Amino acid sequence: MKKYDVIIVGSGAAGMMAAWKAAKAGLTCLVVEKGKSIVSSNAARCGGPALADTRLQETEQATVTVERLYSYMYEYSRGTVHAGLLRNAIDKGREVETALQEAGIEMTLMEDTYGVGFRARHFFRTPVQQRWQMLQDLLESLGVTFCLHTEAKRLLQDANGTIRGVAVRNLAEGREEEPEEELAADSILIATGGYLGSEEMIREHLGDIHVGALGSRLSDGAGIRMVLEAGGILDRNWGICTNEFGGYHSKMKKGMSSNMYFAIGGGLLVDRNGRRFMNEQRMSDKPLSLGGESTVREGHYYAVLDDEYYHALDRGTLYDYYGRPEAWHAGRTVHDCPQNHRAEDLEKDIEQGYAAKADTLAELAKKCGLPRLEETVAEYNAMCDRGYDGRFGKTAYLMKPVRKAPFYLFAYEQSAWCTIGGVKTDEYCRALTPSGQVIAGLYVAGMDNGSCYCVPYYDNEGAAVGIAFTTGLVAGEHITGGVS
Ligand SMILES: Cc1cc2nc3c(=O)[nH]c(=O)nc-3n(C[C@H](O)[C@H](O)[C@H](O)COP(=O)(O)OP(=O)(O)OC[C@H]3O[C@@H](n4cnc5c(N)ncnc54)[C@H](O)[C@@H]3O)c2cc1C
Structure with missing residues (x-):
């Protein structure tokens, strides 16, 4: 030997x-x-x-x-x-x-x-x-x-x-x-x-x-x-050490979609019932660690967007969308670069089965099987109007209502470096x-x-x-x- x-x-x-x-x-x-x-x-x-x-x-x-x-x-x-x-x-x-x-x-x-x-x-x-x-x-x-x-x-x-x-x-x-x-x-x-x-x-x-x-x-x-x-x-x-660049879905076959970025965009995230499950700022600010960990608990999670948020990245950066708050460290270091948001990705994402678009929230909830989505968005919008997240304590500058039709949904799972x-x-x-x-x-x-x-x-x-x-x-x- x-x-x-x-x-x-x-x-x-x-x-x-x-x-x-x-x-x-x-x-x-x-x-x-x-x-x-x-x-x-x-x-x-x-x-x-x-x-x-x-x-x-x-x-x-x-x-x-x-x-x-x-x-x-x-x-x-x-x-x-x-x-x-x-x-x-x-x-x-x-x-x-x-x-x-x-x-x-x-x-x-x-x-x-x-x-x-x-x-x-x-x-x-x-x-x-x-x-x-x-x-x-x-x-x-x-x-x-x-x-x-x-x-x-x-x-x-x-x-x-x-x-x-x-x-x-x-x-x-x-x-x-x-x-x-x-x-x-x-x-x-x-x-x-x-x-x-x-x-x-x-x-x-x-x-x-x-x-x-x-x-x-x-x-x-x-x-x-x-x-x-x-x-x-x-x-x-x-x-796991989670992917800090955005979301992932196992149905995603034709390369990375630009819509995966909304997983870490700081906007509304919901679970399989359509309920919020975390302070989304954890995802925008600490996606590798604290944010990623909250999503591992859920397994499946969803970003829900209105038309204003969805198209904001065509016009500027995420940091622009939230009004460039000085206090937002990750806004400056991570979210102030163009995302190359591609319109054709939406079609592809819908076709592959991890995205949906609808004219009303009721229709979106039905399409995606998220029974409590409408109620969650109503509650969330009211908190946005008050500028105060009384449920999970998200910072005021990330509280933007989900109001302008049409509405979009992207489903995510976890991905990891190791x-x-x-x-x-x-x-x-x-x-x-x-x-x-x-x-x-x-x-x-x-x-x-x-x-x-x-x-x-x-x-x-x-x-x-x-x-x-x-x-x-x-x-x-x-x-x-x-x-x-
Ligand atoms: C694309 C990418 C980017 C990353 N970027 C970062 C970063 O910037 N910062 C950071 O902190 N971490 C990063 N990571 C994670 C980082 O690479 C790992 O934490 C690190 O490599 C772990 O080191 P390791 O020695 O434990 O294992 P590895 O470096 O993975 O090496 C393990 C080796 O063991 C071999 N092996 C497995 N089973 C057997 C077997 N039975 N017999 C013989 N050989 C075997 C494997 O083939 C592999 O070569 C990244 C990971 C990836 C994939």
């Missing part, structure tokens, strides 16, 4: 950082990746990470200290994540930057899109097709071996439960009949990117909802399952048993780690991949004996 010091399952954000750390310490390291190519992971395609204390921040005189980012995220989590793990992860921001720079990958520092009060999000400038290849080249030059198109199937343990290796299967055509290969290692890191590709796990943990996968379906929960089979336990936070929820670990990413014992030799990082992401998802952009990169380093450091 081939033997390595460390085997890393998954060549995404967490996996590549752990491999870098292991290789730098002179350990023999194998990365097993299910995808055919090195750009299969979500990390290879993502926007960029939230990191603390980077040189880039220093240059722009916008340093976000480790303490600041840690306190912000831990408070946001309300103590539902492992404080020690989160702190260890956030400590590693500068080191992530070092590794990426060593590979020649360029980033810039983003503005504070959602008004969290600091600029932690970095954005990749190096194009998708190149950047992960550059990282692989660096790691190979440091001695890391890559095994692409190869799926980890199960963990190998000795009689004491200590992890001794992993069984893998090569997925290349013509090799289906070959037996699994067993590979030995002193340490295994599971970093397979969550469970967006598993409808079963989504149903099990999030309820009977459909979640459109904006990320890779190769991440199908196999990593989490393998750890459970080896005696691990799940942590308690389960959710999932939240997975294995319970200690502060060094070591997998734990139900009694809190460490499973010797077994580490879990990135989205498979259930102990460092909260629900709702953090509201500072870049948290998902930021924590994935940094927990990869936390695990890598422990594997190399950097901490005890």
